[in-house]
Amino acid sequence: MLNRLQESDIKLLRVFYAVASCNGFTAAEPVLRMQRPNISAAIKKLEERLDLVLCHRGRGGFQMTKEGEVVFQETKRIFNAFDNFVFNLKSLHDDYSGHVTLVIMAGMPLSVHLAVSKAVKSTMKKFDDIHVNIQTRLYNEVEHVALSGECHLVVSTYDMVKPESVTFHPIDVKVQGRLYCAPTHPLAKYREGLPDGVKLEEYPAIGISGLSSSNYIQGDNRLAIQTFSDSYDGCLSAIMTGEYVGLLPDYMTKETAAGLGLVPVGGGDQFEFSHELFVMNGKNTRLNPVLRHCIKELGFFIKESQK
Known part of the structure; x- marks a missing residue:
């Protein structure tokens, strides 16, 4: 098991990073300027150093393990930080x-x-x-x-x-948006405005991880967030099930979701936001x-x- 990073480990990590980025040994050959047997030997040595299986290779093609995915993401962070360090260091010399x-x-x-x-x-x-x-x-x-x-x-x-x-x-x-629902959602029929008696908090909503909670409050109304997504794309998928309402930027309904029939809840004035x-x-x-x-x-x- 690796307890301390050595210079030779950095070289092995660069080989693995190239292979993982290229999604295969053969595709990584011109990038690394190495032949496949040498690449394979480097990956095997890295796996021994880490005491982990990083990828499977064989008739089924190249496939990273869960451990390999973690090592790949951490390696990406290391090399990004290193490249940024070199860039900042050069700039001190007006390079x-x-x-x-x-x-x-x-x-x-x-x-x-x-x-x-x-x-x-x-x-x-x-x-x-x-x-x-x-x-x-x-x-x-x-x-x-x-x-x-x-x-x-x-x-x-x-x-x-x-x-x-x-x-x-x-x-x-500014990125502007509002509350949307799928055309199959019960609220989709209220295209001109919500009638008295319809309470949005009675309908499950999906939120965006990291988005300020103030976006889910409008006056005395509060969305009933039942689950979260990590992106607007994921939020869109949940909305299209017809089970949730959710906040989306308007550009998504014109680009990514064009043709899906998304409906602005209550005529489009519900939970408007401008970021x-x-x-x-x-x-x-x-x-x-x-x-x-x-x-x-x-x-x-x-x-x-x-x-």
Whole structure:
């Protein structure tokens, strides 16, 4: 069992990380510039060091074990943090090269993803030795990744009390939404407004992990949250069962859920919300010229995409 990380272990972890990222030994060969027997030997040695089976390989193809999934996620965090350390160290010498890690909140609309692509392209054009690693995280993870050093910048909404350890760069764009139900839900027939006597707290609702509880309160009304999802996508799936009502951003009904017949409860004025979009970074992140330019371009292109 591994008690202390050695330099040789880092090399073995990089082999495993490439194999897991490529979902197979053969696909990882050109990435690692290693032949399959050498890759297999490295994985076997790592498994012996960790005293864990990380993956199965054979006629059924490559498949990671549950333990392998955990090691992969932890390895990703280590290498992201290491790349960020190297990038920040270089910037102290006015060397603006290396990898920038940018996280986008899962479930953002296509327009935001396209705007992020334009901002990244602009940044890479201005600083020609920069490579940008774009990842997604769930809503309840964005604060952690901003603080942990796993990434440099995060594009996300945030409606909780803002911690002093995170810097928020407003984009002047709001994500608006409201309470929705499936066309098969009993409330779907009230498209023009809820009649007197209909109480929303009598209908099971699904919540979003990490979302402020104030979103589930409107005046004297309170949603009856029976279960939670970790994303708007998961919330959408639960709503479409016809068993739950839930909050969704309006862009989902126009993009992801277009054609599903989602109904705004009570004509669309129930539990309306408006969450501001931010570029975020932990205050321990050094905002060198590369990151400052990227923040500026993200704000510009995302705001332009909403016109």
